[in-house]
Each structure stands twice: as C-alpha cells, then as structure tokens.
Amino acid sequence: MRFTIGLVSAFVLVGSPAQAAPTGAEARMVATVDAEQARTLKFLETMVNQNSGSRNLEGVRRLRDIVAPEFTALGFTSRWIPMEQTGRAGHLVLTHKGRKGGKKLLLIGHLDTVFEPDSPFQTYVLNGDKATGPGVGDDKGGIAVILAAVRAMQTAGTLKNANIEVFLTGDEEEAGSPTEVARADLVTAAKAADVALDFEGLSRENGNDMGSIARRSSQSWTLTVEAKSGHSSGVWGANAGDGAIYAASRILSAFREELPEPYLTLNVGLIAGGAEADVADDNAHVSAQGKTNIIPGKVVARGDLRTLSLEQNAAAMRKMEWIVARSYPGVTSAKITFSEGYPPMAPTAGNKALLAKLNRVNATLDLPEMQPLDPMKRGAGDISFVAEYIDGLVGLGPHSTGDHAPGETVDVASIWTQAKRAALLMTRLAAEKSDR
Numbered sequence: 001m002r003f004t005i006g007l008v009s010a011f012v013l014v015g016s017p018a019q020a021a022p023t024g025a026e027a028r029m030v031a032t033v034d035a036e037q038a039r040t041l042k043f044l045e046t047m048v049n050q051n052s053g054s055r056n057l058e059g060v061r062r063l064r065d066i067v068a069p070e071f072t073a074l075g076f077t078s079r080w081i082p083m084e085q086t087g088r089a090g091h092l093v094l095t096h097k098g099r100k101g102g103k104k105l106l107l108i109g110h111l112d113t114v115f116e117p118d119s120p121f122q123t124y125v126l127n128g129d130k131a132t133g134p135g136v137g138d139d140k141g142g143i144a145v146i147l148a149a150v151r152a153m154q155t156a157g158t159l160k161n162a163n164i165e166v167f168l169t170g171d172e173e174e175a176g177s178p179t180e181v182a183r184a185d186l187v188t189a190a191k192a193a194d195v196a197l198d199f200e201g202l203s204r205e206n207g208n209d210m211g212s213i214a215r216r217s218s219q220s221w222t223l224t225v226e227a228k229s230g231h232s233s234g235v236w237g238a239n240a241g242d243g244a245i246y247a248a249s250r251i252l253s254a255f256r257e258e259l260p261e262p263y264l265t266l267n268v269g270l271i272a273g274g275a276e277a278d279v280a281d282d283n284a285h286v287s288a289q290g291k292t293n294i295i296p297g298k299v300v301a302r303g304d305l306r307t308l309s310l311e312q313n314a315a316a317m318r319k320m321e322w323i324v325a326r327s328y329p330g331v332t333s334a335k336i337t338f339s340e341g342y343p344p345m346a347p348t349a350g351n352k353a354l355l356a357k358l359n360r361v362n363a364t365l366d367l368p369e370m371q372p373l374d375p376m377k378r379g380a381g382d383i384s385f386v387a388e389y390i391d392g393l394v395g396l397g398p399h400s401t402g403d404h405a406p407g408e409t410v411d412v413a414s415i416w417t418q419a420k421r422a423a424l425l426m427t428r429l430a431a432e433k434s435d436r
Contacts, residue, residue: 022364022424028156029423030365033148033416039117040148040415041126043070047140048124048133053116054174060089064170068092070147071166074154081185084178088112090352091185094166096150096159103432105165105297106193106390108186108383109142109200109397110172114404121406129412137400142199143168145397148419153427162430165189168256172382173404179340183385190386194435195354197422198383198392200401202414203373209417211358211370212394213351214386216263216306217313218380219341222279223251223324226333229275229297240295241330245273248299254323263308263375264316283339295330305338308375309346310388342380343387347372347406349393358393361424367417 022030033040043245052063066080076094083090092111113135115121124133135141146166153159167189170184176182190196203210227244234240252268259266272278274290286300305320307313317338324336345351352372359369371396383392399414 007103017194025156025158025427026364026424029152029158029406029427030420032152032155033419033423036148036151037416037434040144040419041131043147043413044131044140044144044203044415045124045126045133047143048136049122051115051117051122052112052135052170053114053119054088054112054171056086056117057089059117060111060170064092066336067111067143067168068094071150071388074150074159076166078166083170083176083182086171086178086182088171088174088176088182090170092168092170093185093189094168096162096164098160098162098164098430101433101434102161102163103195103429104165104193104436105426105429106189106386107146107164107324108169108196108198108386109146109166110139110169111143112170112173113138114173119406121408126412130409131412132407132409134408134409137201137398138403138408139172139200139397141400141410141415142201142397145415145418145422146199148415148428149422150333152419152423156423156427158427158430160422162426164426164430165193169382175211175340175342177340179385183382186382186385190390192374194392195429196383196390196392197396197426198394199397199422200380200381200395201397201403202395202418203378204399205373205377208368209370209371209399210395211355212373212375212378213355214308214347214364214372214375215345215378215380215384215394216308216375217342217344217384219313220283220300220339221303221305221320222338222339223248223301223303223336224334225299225328225331227295227297227328228332232293232295235295236329242328243295243330244277244299245296246275247328247331247334248301250328251324252301255320258323259316259319261312264312266303266316268301268303270303271299271301274413275398288427306380308315308344310344313344318359343386344380345384345387345392345394347375348391351393354391354393356417357428358421358425361421361428364424365420367421
C-alpha cells in the first residue's frame with residue numbers, strides 16, 4: 001500500500017553512493033546521446049515549427065504525425081485517442097513491449113503548447129547553447145529527451161527488454177472538459193504501470209539540478225453571496241442587514257485567517273459586487289452594476305486553491321464550505337463551488353526511493369546529487385492525475401526559462417544530460433521485476 005509521508009520529512013537530503021564511470025551498455029548509451037545531438041536538435045526544430053496550441057486541434061494532430069514515426073521506427077506501436085468530445089485533439093500513446101514480468105514504465109509528456117496560431121511567437125531559433133521557440137522546453141524539449149533516450153537504449157541493446165508506454169497528452173496546457181474524460185486513459189495507463197516518469201522541465205536552484213517528487217494541486221472555486229437589498233440608509237439595520245459585499249468580505253477574510261498551513265495557498269483572483277453581479281462563461285471575467293445608494297444584493301468571486309495532498313485538499317474544501325455556511329447579517333444565500341482541476345502529487349516514500357535511484361545514475365555519470373525541490377516551487381501537471389496510483393518523478397525534461405511567454409528558451413546542454421539520465425534510469429528500472 002502506498003502512503004503519504006510527512007510533508008516536511010519528505011524533503012530531507014537524499015544521498016547517493018559513489019559509483020564507477022559508465023561501462024558496457026551504459027557507456028554506449030552515453031556515447032549515442034552525444035553522437036546524435038544534431039539529429040535530436042533537427043527533430044526538436046521540426047516539432048517547434050509546427051504550431052500545436054491546445055486549441056489548434058489540427059496542429060496537434062500534425063505534430064502527432066511528426067512524432068509517431070520516430071518511435072514506431074524503434075519498435076513502438078502507435079495509438080491515437082481522439083478527444084474532440086472534450087474540445088481537444090487527443091492523446092498519442094506509444095507502446096514498447098519488452099520482457100515479460102519486467103517493470104512497466106509510463107513516460108508522460110505533452111504535444112500541446114500555450115502558443116495558439118495567432119501568437120507572434122512561432123519559430124525555432126538556435127543560438128549557440130540556447131534555443132528559443134514556442135514549446136521548445138515545455139514540452140517539445142521533453143519529447144526530444146524521451147526520443148534521444150530510447151534511441152540510445154536501442155543502440156545499446158537495452159530497449160528490447162524494456163516495457164515502456166509513452167503517453168503524450170494533447171491538452172496539458174489547457175485540459176479538455178470534463179477532465180475525468182480527458183484524463184481517463186492516462187489513469188488507466190498508470191494503473192497498469194509500475195513507475196511514472198514526467199518529462200516536463202528540469203528545475204534548477206542556484207545552478208543546481210533539483211529532483212521533483214511532489215507537485216501541488218490547482219483547483220478553482222467560485223463564491224456566490226446574495227443578500228437583502230434596499231436603500232443605503234438602511235444598511236446595518238435589522239430589516240436590510242449588511243449587504244452582500246460586507247458579507248463576502250467577511251467570508252474571504254475568514255479564508256485568509258483560518259486556512260493557512262504549510263504547502264496550502266488560497267488566492268482570490270476575481271471579484272465583483274453590486275445590485276447585480278455575474279461571472280462570464282469563460283470564467284475569466286466578472287461584471288457588476290449598481291449604485292452607491294443601493295445595498296448590494298450580490299457578490300461573485302473566483303479564486304485558486306493549491307494543496308500538497310488529497311487529504312489536505314479535502315480538508316481545505318470542507319473548511320471553506322463551513323466558513324461559507326456560517327450566518328452573516330442579511331445574507332439570503334451563500335454558496336461555494338469547486339471546479340475541476342489538477343490534483344496534488346504528494347511526496348511519498350516511493351517517489352523518494354525513485355529519486356534515490358536517479359541519484360545513483362547521477363553518481364555513475366559523475367553528476368552532482370539532486371536534492372528534492374520544494375513543491376511550493378512546482379506547479380501542477382499531468383502526472384498529478386496518476387499520482388494517487390503510482391510512484392513517480394517529475395522534471396526529466398530539459399531546463400528552460402521563460403516558459404509560456406514569447407522568448408521561451410531551452411538550455412541545449414541540458415537535453416543531453418537529461419537524455420543520459422533517462423536512458424540509464426529507464427534501463428535499470430526496466431530490469432527490475434514488476435510489482436503488478
């Protein structure tokens with residue numbers, strides 16, 4: 001049984017014993033990654049120059065057609081899961097069957113980017129040891145790392161025994177709705193696997209590569225408060241009461257005062273109040289109208305809740321509901337609803353053990369030990385949907401800066417480092433016996 005370990009104790013230092021330099025198959029994998037750098041960069045350029053914004057369904061499908069043949073040439077089978085019913089293109093699943101009884105590895109990445117066809121940022125540019133372009137790091141750089149790693153494994157003869165499923169979603173940046181449909185196949189894949197490796201970007205602190213064993217959740221909420229209205233001269237009176245704005249202010253202040261605890265944050269992003277108030281269909285705009293001499297009858301507010309474990313998330317929602325349900329002067333209705341979102345990836349003993357294995361790879365490659373990243377510094381992602389069912393690591397893609405904005409830049413050298421780490425780690429994990 002998997003269990004969540006203490007939030008603080010999960011982030012103690014992780015040691016890795018000294019090991020000899022890579023030899024045999026591992027040395028061949030390292031050499032292959034280096035020998036194929038130009039080929040890998042050309043593949044990355046081709047991907048980046050194909051727009052695949054989350055809402056550009058045809059663009060995502062075109063990227064699928066660029067990526068899939070690279071893997072089928074290595075013996076992977078390709079499967080496309082259409083997701084038009086959720087408003088998105090679909091997911092690409094690439095499966096390699098190895099030896100029976102070996103660990104099954106689930107590799108997670110995504111085809112889509114935040115840059116839609118109308119973005120002015122559309123082109124790959126290589127300048128020395130840096131490359132810029134839409135999705136060059138997030139997450140086309142991650143796909144390039146996966147391909148470089150499995151090519152190295154094939155050359156070294158370790159791919160043939162490896163059970164690997166590469167699951168590339170087409171809507172990580174803006175998940176289709178409902179998410180239980182959009183992520184159902186990913187969850188099914190995780191339940192059949194032993195380990196999840198997420199190939200989004202590598203985190204660095206003070207120049208040091210960090211290991212990510214946890215991610216916080218991301219969930220939106222909407223507060224609606226309705227109260228007795230009337231002439232402003234009657235505010236605070238027994239007949240009218242305080243109005244919706246005072247009441248909503250008390251509720252939001254209570255959230256701020258009573259909810260804070262380690263690894264939990266709550267933000268109020270939008271609010272509107274007056275005689276009338278509404279949230280637009282896109283959930284990104286609010287509107288209100290009224291007069292200064294009218295007690296406001298309605299308030300709407302939207303915000304963000306982030307937590308580190310399912311237990312912490314459930315407790316926070318219960319507390320918010322309890323605060324909203326209190327009695328407030330003049331309030332006729334107060335309710336809070338929670339939207340679909342990304343669940344948390346809690347730090348677990350299994351995740352910590354995977355980082356220890358990665359650090360043994362680092363020792364072999366003569367790389368510094370990777371310490372656990374504070375999850376306050378890592379946003380939500382697709383691996384969070386499967387974290388309840390499987391142990392995993394995050395951040396096996398390359399290091400990049402400026403993600404989600406024009407000028408997104410990848411550190412090219414980190415592609416090679418991450419591919420070597422991934423090839424050795426996957427080879428070692430694949431040689432272990434499956435727990436399923």
